[in-house]
Structures are given as structure tokens and as C-alpha cells.
Amino acid sequence: MTKYHLETGGKLYIAGEYSVLVPGQTAILMPVPIKMTADIEAAQDFKIWSDMFDYAVGLEADANYALIQASLETMSLLLGKDIAQLPAFTLSIKSQMEADGKKYGLGSSGSVTVLTLKALAAFYQLDLSPDLLFKMAAYTLLKLGDNGSMGDIACITYDQLIAYRSFDRKTISQKIANHSFEELMKEDWKYTIEPIKPSLEAHFLVGWTKVPSISRDMINRVKGAITSDYLSETENAVKACKKAIESGDKELFVLSLARVSDLLETLDLAIYHPKLLALRAACQNVNAVGKSSGSGGGDCGIAFSFDQESTDQIIKDWRANAIDLIYDQRWT
Numbered sequence: 321m322t323k324y325h326l327e328t329g330g331k332l333y334i335a336g337e338y339s340v341l342v343p344g345q346t347a348i349l350m351p352v353p354i355k356m357t358a359d360i361e362a363a364q365d366f367k368i369w370s371d372m373f374d375y376a377v378g379l380e381a382d383a384n385y386a387l388i389q390a391s392l393e394t395m396s397l398l399l400g401k402d403i404a405q406l407p408a409f410t411l412s413i414k415s416q417m418e419a420d421g422k423k424y425g426l427g428s429s430g431s432v433t434v435l436t437l438k439a440l441a442a443f444y445q446l447d448l449s450p451d452l453l454f455k456m457a458a459y460t461l462l463k464l465g466d467n468g469s470m471g472d473i474a475c476i477t478y479d480q481l482i483a484y485r486s487f488d489r490k491t492i493s494q495k496i497a498n499h500s501f502e503e504l505m506k507e508d509w510k511y512t513i514e515p516i517k518p519s520l521e522a523h524f525l526v527g528w529t530k531v532p533s534i535s536r537d538m539i540n541r542v543k544g545a546i547t548s549d550y551l552s553e554t555e556n557a558v559k560a561c562k563k564a565i566e567s568g569d570k571e572l573f574v575l576s577l578a579r580v581s582d583l584l585e586t587l588d589l590a591i592y593h594p595k596l597l598a599l600r601a602a603c604q605n606v607n608a609v610g611k612s613s614g615s616g617g618g619d620c621g622i623a624f625s626f627d628q629e630s631t632d633q634i635i636k637d638w639r640a641n642a643i644d645l646i647y648d649q650r651w652t
């Protein structure tokens with residue numbers, strides 16, 4: 321009996337938010353091993369189930385299952401056959417990316433798309449390169465009208481700390497409408513995904529505000545405020561940040577992270593939700609640096625602490641502000 325178990329994780333932005341929405345700009349993202357899992361096995365009929373909803377579907381369109389079903393559709397394009405003509409399966413998806421019915425904001429839509437594609441590739445015995453997987457996931461999300469930079473799926477497919485330079489999603493979306501799938505997969509979309517090897521000694525902390533924020537709405541609200549100054553100054557700070565991570569330059573790291581944080585704060589007032597201000601304030605009089613992560617307005621913020629006393633102080637402060645430490649990891 322063919323049976324496969326696959327996993328994908330989440331992601332967090334370290335630097336480059338909003339700026340990376342503009343093609344050619346860079347963001348730094350890091351994987352977070354809070355997982356989504358898929359189990360797929362041969363079955364008589366197609367059955368798709370996710371613990372995010374308490375019912376299963378087949379191949380008939382269902383709004384809650386749109387992302388998973390669109391991923392199936394993308395895989396059918398790669399295989400050159402209708403899914404209905406292929407061997408049937410039961411696909412079960414589970415997520416750890418929420419608590420008390422509230423999402424963490426670790427990129428579950430991107431993660432479920434990549435996960436579904438990985439599960440189908442395993443089941444139909446295809447060996448997909450991370451690059452093809454990234455393009456197929458981006459294709460799926462763009463087709464559904466996603467307005468993000470695709471940085472999330474770059475990080476989730478590579479499952480590494482990366483520097484991601486975005487491609488022109490408008491051009492690719494237009495090509496989805498009038499080019500073949502095969503042509504599009506062959507074409508150079510002109511993004512880059514570069515793994516980063518950290519040499520910085522730090523303790524990475526993730527604080528969850530428990531305030532759900534919708535990236536799509538935040539992007540629509542904020543995008544008009546993005547100026548060429550914002551872009552060039554953010555890009556400079558992101559490059560400095562990357563260099564600091566690679567060379568282990570703590571001073572430069574703290575400066576560049578504080579800089580992108582300030583730039584985000586002045587970009588739009590909605591980004592630094594009061595709970596994210598509290599999250600960052602907890603890092604201010606200790607040996608650490610903190611910032612909001614992703615679109616802001618809630619979800620998670622991050623901190624890098626450089627000694628145990630500071631880490632303890634931050635966690636205590638966060639707790640006093642009802643901010644949950646949901647993940648931590650030591651660098652080097």
C-alpha cells in the first residue's frame with residue numbers, strides 16, 4: 321500500500337517587509353519548524369480532509385478547500401492529465417499553526433500549498449526540485465489572486481534562512497492567462513533565493529500577540545505609502561543585515577534591524593499595533609533587538625537576544641503584556 325507522510329513548516333520575515341512587494345527588492349526570511357503535516361494514501365475515491373475544517377471533500381469545488389484544490393489543479397497541469405483520471409487518494413492535512421482557533425501568522429496558506437504539492441509529488445512519484453516546487457506554488461497562489469511577494473513560499477520550499485529577491489508578479493500573472501503551463505515553468509522569472517549561513521551568536525525569540533492580522537488587507541492598506549526612499553533605505557538596511565548575519569557582526573545587525581523597524585513604523589501606523597510596540601519595548605533596555613515581523617497589525621514579532629539575562633527579562637515582559645513565546649532557537 322502506497323502511503324506517504326510529508327511536512328512543511330512556517331516562516332517569519334526578519335527584514336524587508338513591504339519593500340519586497342516591489343520586484344527586485346530583497347527580504348530575509350527564516351523558517352519556523354511549527355508544522356503542517358500531510359498523509360496521503362491510495363483510495364477508491366478522492367477524499368481531502370483538513371483539521372482546519374471538520375468535513376471532507378472530493379474533487380467538487382469547495383471554498384474552504386480552494387487552496388488545496390488549486391494545488392491539485394497545478395499538479396494536474398504538470399502531469400498533463402486531469403486529476404480525475406489519475407489514481408485516487410485520501411489526503412489528510414493537519415496544522416499546528418494556530419492556538420485557541422487563532423492563527424499565528426506563520427504563513428499557513430503558503431505552507432498548505434507547498435505541502436499539498438509535495439504530497440502529490442510523493443504519491444505520483446515525481447522528484448520536484450525546490451525551484452520547480454516554488455514556481456508551482458507561486459503559480460497556484462497567483463492564479464487565486466494572492467497579492468503577496470511569494471517570499472513566504474520561497475522560505476517554506478527551501479526550509480532555510482534565505483535572502484529572497486522578488487519577481488514581477490503582475491507580468492507572470494498575465495502570462496498565466498495566455499501562456500502554457502510548460503512554457504511558464506521553463507521561463508526565468510528573475511527572482512533569486514539565496515540560502516544564508518548565520519555566524520551570528522544570538523537567541524532568536526518569537527512572540528505571538530494573539531491579535532490576528534490579515535496580510536492581504538494590510539498590503540492593500542499600506543502599499544500606496546511605499547516610496548522610492550522607503551525602498552532604497554530598506555534595501556540598504558536589508559543588505560547590511562544579511563552581511564551582519566553572515567559575518568557575525570552584532571553591532572551592524574542591531575543597527576540594521578532597528579533601522580528596518582523604524583522604517584516600518586513610519587510607513588504606516590497600523591503596522592506597529594500596540595502589542596507589537598510592547599513586544600519591541602521589552603527589547604529596548606536589554607542586550608537585544610526586537611521588531612514586528614511580516615505585515616504587522618498583530619500576529620508575531622521577533623527578538624534577537626544576546627545574553628541569558630536579557631532573554632529572561634524579555635520573556636517576563638512579554639508575559640506581562642500577554643504576548644506568548646511560541647518558538648525560540650539559538651543561533652550558532
Ligand code: PMV
Nearest residue numbers: 337338468469470535614615
Ligand atoms: O504577515 P506576513 O508574514 O504574511 O508577511 C507579509 C510581508 C509583506 O512584505 C508585507 C507582504 C509580502 O507578501 O511580502
Ligand code: MG
Nearest residue numbers: 425614615619
Ligand atoms: Mg502576518
